[in-house]
Amino acid sequence: MYGQKVKLRFFFILLVLSVLVLTVFLVLKSLEENIVYFKSPSEVKLLTEIDSKKIRIGGMVKKNSVEMSANQINFIITDFKNEINVTYSGVVPNLFSEGKGVVTEGFLQDRNFFKASKILAKHDENYMPPEVKSALENK
Amino acid sequence: MFKILEPNKIFLITSKAPKYVMILFILVFSIGLVEALILSPEDYKQSHSVRIMYVHVPAAWISLGIFSSITFLSLCGYIFKNKHFFLIAKSLAPSGLIFNIVALVTGSIWGKPTWGTWWAWDARITSMLILAIFYLLYLIAWRIFEDKEQVIKITTLITIFGIINVPIIKYSVDWWNTLHQPASINIMSKSAIHSSMLLPLLIMSAAFALFSLLIFLMKYNTELIKLKNKGLDRL
Numbered sequence: 001m002y003g004q005k006v007k008l009r010f011f012f013i014l015l016v017l018s019v020l021v022l023t024v025f026l027v028l029k030s031l032e033e034n035i036v037y038f039k040s041p042s043e044v045k046l047l048t049e050i051d052s053k054k055i056r057i058g059g060m061v062k063k064n065s066v067e068m069s070a071n072q073i074n075f076i077i078t079d080f081k082n083e084i085n086v087t088y089s090g091v092v093p094n095l096f097s098e099g100k101g102v103v104t105e106g107f108l109q110d111r112n113f114f115k116a117s118k119i120l121a122k123h124d125e126n127y128m129p130p131e132v133k134s135a136l137e138n139k
Numbered sequence: 140m141f142k143i144l145e146p147n148k149i150f151l152i153t154s155k156a157p158k159y160v161m162i163l164f165i166l167v168f169s170i171g172l173v174e175a176l177i178l179s180p181e182d183y184k185q186s187h188s189v190r191i192m193y194v195h196v197p198a199a200w201i202s203l204g205i206f207s208s209i210t211f212l213s214l215c216g217y218i219f220k221n222k223h224f225f226l227i228a229k230s231l232a233p234s235g236l237i238f239n240i241v242a243l244v245t246g247s248i249w250g251k252p253t254w255g256t257w258w259a260w261d262a263r264i265t266s267m268l269i270l271a272i273f274y275l276l277y278l279i280a281w282r283i284f285e286d287k288e289q290v291i292k293i294t295t296l297i298t299i300f301g302i303i304n305v306p307i308i309k310y311s312v313d314w315w316n317t318l319h320q321p322a323s324i325n326i327m328s329k330s331a332i333h334s335s336m337l338l339p340l341l342i343m344s345a346a347f348a349l350f351s352l353l354i355f356l357m358k359y360n361t362e363l364i365k366l367k368n369k370g371l372d373r374l
Contacts, residue, residue, distance in 0.1 A: 093255030
């Protein structure tokens with residue numbers, strides 16, 4: 001139906017695209033460490049050395065772990081395997097709450113203790129009206 | 140093949156279409172706005188700020204869709220050696236760029252009250268910014284290169300490089316840890332958005348798609364008239 005040249009150009013494009021995809025895949029693979037926005041507590045536990053660089057740690061705020069005092073907030077970030085204690089002084093975003101996602105930026109003191117200088121709330125992909133939420137909880 | 144794409148023939152259709160598309164757009168957009176701003180419920184967690192989603196998500200979808208279409212058309216133009224495709228691709232680009240910028244700006248406005256930051260260099264947001272740069276490159280290339288053969292080659296190359304970024308944008312939230320939440324709507328599984336919020340989202344998407352179509356038709360008609368004035372019957 002199509003001429004030889006049309007077919008040739010089609011396969012040439014396919015070849016170019018596959019080479020490009022492969023290249024980009026390899027580049028992204030090798031840069032993975034830098035592309036991730038935050039580390040999970042489990043990844044932090046595996047760190048061989050704790051340097052003084054600023055890092056981000058993300059996970060869930062453990063239920064019943066938030067302690068607020070006059071100018072400091074302490075809570076625990078968990079990925080349900082490992083936990084890290086976080087201390088922070090400052091304003092937390094509206095969506096920050098227990099059992100919800102959080103990303104903190106700051107400095108590791110040791111493998112269990114993190115001093116945050118910034119807190120971001122990470123929300124999940126679920127959207128629903130309040131009535132539906134309470135109906136779900138009552139179930 | 141593709142006789143319908145010849146400027147004289149297609150202009151008969153595209154010159155009449157805008158007013159109908161405009162009427163349809165105003166209709167769908169009004170329904171969408173009422174649904175999104177008044178009728179739809181607030182979110183249990185974010186309350187009213189969830190309404191930004193009804194602009195943010197459709198805008199992002201449209202900008203991804205248009206870039207994919209531009210690439211597809213450019214590749215068809217190259218494979219079939221048919222220049223009519225490039226004219227359609229060129230006319231699609233402006234509304235794609237606009238919606239890309241809308242997605243970035245509304246995302247930033249949404250990010251401040253929910254995440255607590257205007258901007259984060261996470262994979263989703265950065266790859267979306269890269270898409271905007273590709274749109275810009277594409278449009279600039281059409282402006283600065285005079286020679287038609289040359290401009291076709293260069294813009295096709297730009298789309299080939301840019302299209303690699305599109306699946307990266309889509310899957311960035313699954314492949315890497317990002318601040319951006321994962322997709323709520325999945326063809327294969329149940330949507331994570333309650334149906335009362337899904338409805339305005341889909342209506343707004345339809346409205347934005349109609350708006351893109353309208354801008355495309357206006358731009359395309361201008362291009363066709365330009366060709367006619369030059370006395371050419373193709374690009």
